[in-house]
Amino acid sequence: MTQHFLLSAASKTLKLKDIYQGGEDAAYAKFCALRWPENDGEAVCPRCGCCEAYSIKSRRKFECKACKHHFSVTSGTIFASRKLSFMDILAAICILANAAKGVSSIQLSRDLGVQYRTAFVLAHKVREAIATETTETVLDDECEIDGAYFGGAVRPHNIEAKRVDRRLKENRSPKRRVVIALRERNGRTLTKVARREAEGVEFAMERLDRTARLNADEASHWDALEMIFPLKRINHSEAYSLNGACTNQAESYFSRLRRMVGGQHHHVSAQYLHQYAAHAAWLADHCRESNGALANRIVRNAMTVPVSRQWKGYWQRHAAA
Known part of the structure; x- marks a missing residue:
């Protein structure tokens, strides 16, 4: 093997x-x-x-x-x-x-x-x-777009009668943020931190070439991208992948980011979440490079910033x- x-x-x-x-x-x-x-x-x-x-x-x-x-x-x-x-x-x-x-x-x-x-x-x-x-990177191949929410967990009240439905918008924490991932299959991962996943529409229009092909879930705000890009949709309540349509690589990135936040840092401020999101994207994009090559890449970047x-x-x- x-x-x-x-x-x-x-x-x-x-x-x-x-x-x-x-x-x-x-x-x-x-x-x-x-x-x-x-x-x-x-x-x-x-x-x-x-x-x-x-x-x-x-x-x-x-x-x-x-x-x-x-x-x-x-x-x-x-x-x-x-x-x-x-x-x-x-x-x-x-x-x-x-x-x-x-x-x-x-x-x-x-x-x-x-x-x-x-x-x-x-x-x-x-x-x-x-x-x-990836500051100036524009993706032009088969891509996936999705969002995942981080932070702002509301702790339930000690007394049961005073507990609220934390799923309702008015009961959510203002610190809650969504990380939007735009990931090219076998390519780079671009990230943006926002308050609403719908802000990913503008992000996609800025960072995608018009020749790019896009995959997204059934969230209604992605409908605006159908007139601009060839768009495949996947309904996650029915399947994770169907006829080539999926957002599995974007979900793979979110899995890495969740483990980074939950397992290593335990708490990430909304003010700096964009840097942790970019770090996880960088690790995912270069996971097949040796650690020596990664260290050299970091030093080269630091010497030009x-x-x-x-x-x-x-x-x-x-x-x-």
Whole structure:
């Protein structure tokens, strides 16, 4: 019997032990190689683009020969002004790449030996970086669209006479959100967090090419897409798949996201649900890549994403509020 890819040696090309045995110099060299691949890991000035720079080895910085600008390998990226060593950042990326259902910030803080706040912001910076992979993606093949609700659970009252019907709209929590997934079969998964699943109609029109073929369930708001895309419908009260029409891959993504939220994070704020949804989509899309390839992909993304306006100084802002 053929061995599953995730059980094979080909899926395990990076070990946490190797990162710490390689030391800080090897981790730093990895960041340089992935930041400036077109120059064989040699520094390129982010201000003027000059390919020649003096190396200030005592500070791990560079001075541009043309404009005299001082910069580091993380200057202008999401890891700018970092305090952690390159070895610890690479180890955190390895842990996040290895976790098929994500990893909680408290567990990451224990693995790295850092404060919870440090791990929380670092994980969210990684999520922001990997989400940029699909910022401009437009799907043009066979796709599925569906929605699933997260958060906002209303706890039943202790006294039975005071309990309300939690299915009614007026009794729902305002924190309840729906994650809309637009998933291309054997392709990418795009996500959007909204208050109503009907908002997925506009999302589909923005992110789907007009040649795309679409699969959806029998919810009435998807009727608006029938005039724009070839649309197959599946009634889940009768079957999960019928004559090629199904939303099983979208449901598979929701299964991963539910396990991530329920099994790892236990609680996800509606304010940040979009980042967890994008993280789960990224893991689902790249589940057949080795953990070494995933770690390299995360570092490359992080080296091209600018300083995060949301996560830079996050705890300082919250402490001042």
